[in-house]
Amino acid sequence: MADPAPEIGISIRNLYKIFGPNPEAYIDAVRQGMSKTELNDQHNHVLGLKDINIDMPRGAIQVVMGLSGSGKSTLIRHINRLIDPTVGEVIVGDQDVVKMSETELREFRRHQTAMVFQKFALLPHRTVLDNVVYGLEIQGIPRKKQEEEARRWITRVGLEGFEESYPNQLSGGMQQRVGLARALTNDAPILLMDEAFSALDPLIRMDMQSVLLDLQKEIRKTIVFITHDLDEALRLGDRIAILRDGEVIQQSTAQEIVLRPSDEYISSFVREVNRGRVISVDMVMTPLSEAEPGAMTVRSGSVLENAAKKMTEKSANHAIVIDKAGKPIGALDIQDVISAMVTPVDHTMVEDEEDAA
């Protein structure tokens, strides 16, 4: 769990975005604390993003979550510079995307990034196959190679047999599979997904999440995944950043967000979460006191729901948490497990605990 320091894939530094005819004029005021409402009411400019600093881990899924209008789409579009920042840096590798020339940027978009869109954004006049080859086609790769790659990914996302269909002949879920295949065929290390599953029905959305998690085990890309849905964020995110009114208000792992929401806004979200499926036993286990011979074992990293199910099946009140190698690392009490599953923690309680400690 606690990798020492995961390699950074994308680093966003001091990024500000103000929308309006004369954004530079207000940057200092915003830096000194002018709020989004003040800027809008007094100067008719929209504060899109304010002092964003996020290190996105390489080869993992970084989720950015927030309500509609919080600036998620604006943020993700800075990574491939579909939107230019007012000030700030977006570092990928050793390059600052913000400083790239037109040609450098085009090459960067072609080879380093691929994107999946909320409304699919497929070319309606092209078949599935011709949509999926698009990235390679504009790179000037020979057609045979384009098709080989495209067909491989079409099969991989489960669309075999639909190569010659047009987008409008497919359901939403299938269209987004095309969007995913189009992005994957590009074989870029960074995958940008802006509310990629938000337009889909809940069941199909779950299905697509599984497809993505499954693929990610194999492709290990740096994925930036935007969502407004906390369950989706918790399910997919290796790390999660929460955005409100253009500001990052918490960034951490899923577990930490559920256990230690940093303010009332986040705890109001987290209250609705099925905690048993998010929190792992590692978060509630106590240090091993004495070895209990014959006690049942639970693997480190299991979620509370699974642990509780196992323990009740065997009517055990205690269990030992073991790591991958089978070494005991902590003790588990069924009382603690159940209370962690049912207690909605809010940030004031976390503070109380900390005070008591």
Added chain:
Amino acid sequence: MEWLIEFPAMDRDSLTAFKKAIDFAFRDFTRAYGDAFETALLPVKWFMFWMEDLLTESPWPLVLLGIAFIAWLASRSLKITLGVIITLLLIGYFDMWEDTMKTIAMTVVATLLAIIVGIPIGIVMARSNKVQTMINPVLDVMQTMPSFVYLIPVVMLLGIGRVPGLIAVMVYAIPPIIRLTNLGIRLVDKDVLEAADAFGSSSWQRLKNVQMPLALPTIMAGVNQTIMMALAMVVVASMIGVPGLGLPVLKAISNQYFTLGVLNGLAIVGIAIIFDRASQAYGKRLQKHLEVVHG
């Protein structure tokens, strides 16, 4: 009180001087550049004559089948193709074959020219709001100006005949194709364009792969209107020596030949319907992939 009844116009001498000044200036211009224009338009002239010869000198059954085949390719409709054949047979039977072919040749060439010139102008207009605000009023004037007026400067510049006629027809018929190319490109879905950008399309690639294909149905509507306007103008242009169905109509007017006028008028209506149905059916077919098949 007279000044209230009679409009206080410019006095006669100044007005004459004003008109003369402009006319002389234009005449000097035509004397200086008329030949240059004529030379520049040589390829157009050759193309025009080639097309006319193709339609009038080839055996009529071949031409008839050729036109029917093109109508079939465009519309994929048996009804339209059959309509084309019957219309052409009737035209031939009433001895208007040659004039009709000349009119078709002129209309086709003028439309092609309008497309070649109009689409790039429309593209430039779609790319810049400034250019759009400059060109739009010009198009407004062009579309409201009576068609006869177009003939005057062309005759001064190039004289009488097919080529000046062709230019007048082309200029008269070009506004719809420009307008609808501009509109079509501006209406392209922003999300799809953004996707094209995100994958690193150059500006030529986004024009070729996204903007033009998605604008095509709108552009086709413009082509359809341009064809109709060209056809109408080809008839008017017979006044400056353009051969075709317009000439017998002119003759019918001056000699009061009622039947001759009506027959030729009907032939014009016939080919107008052919052009209209075939090009509209083609435009519809282009949009087929946009129909939502999935329930």
